[in-house]
Amino acid sequence: MTLLEEANDILQKKALSVKDYNRFVEIGKQLKKLDDEFEYSWLAEGFYLRLPEIAVKEGNYNFIKNEEF
Numbered sequence: 001m002t003l004l005e006e007a008n009d010i011l012q013k014k015a016l017s018v019k020d021y022n023r024f025v026e027i028g029k030q031l032k033k034l035d036d037e038f039e040y041s042w043l044a045e046g047f048y049l050r051l052p053e054i055a056v057k058e059g060n061y062n063f064i065k066n067e068e069f
Helices: 002-011 018-030 036-049 051-058
Strands: none
Touching: 002 018, 002 036, 018 036, 018 051, 036 051
């Protein structure tokens, strides 16, 4: 499984967690090719739209670290 496939699998989960968020961000940091970074940016946009789902479970957005997303 490639990193992009893993990122897509995370995004497709029915319920996201902070662990999923952290892994998704880590995947983005590991990408080296411009094409992969471009595709990841599309996935990241979708993940960004789902951040409120995690925030509802956590009670806040404190899981987001500065400079991420």
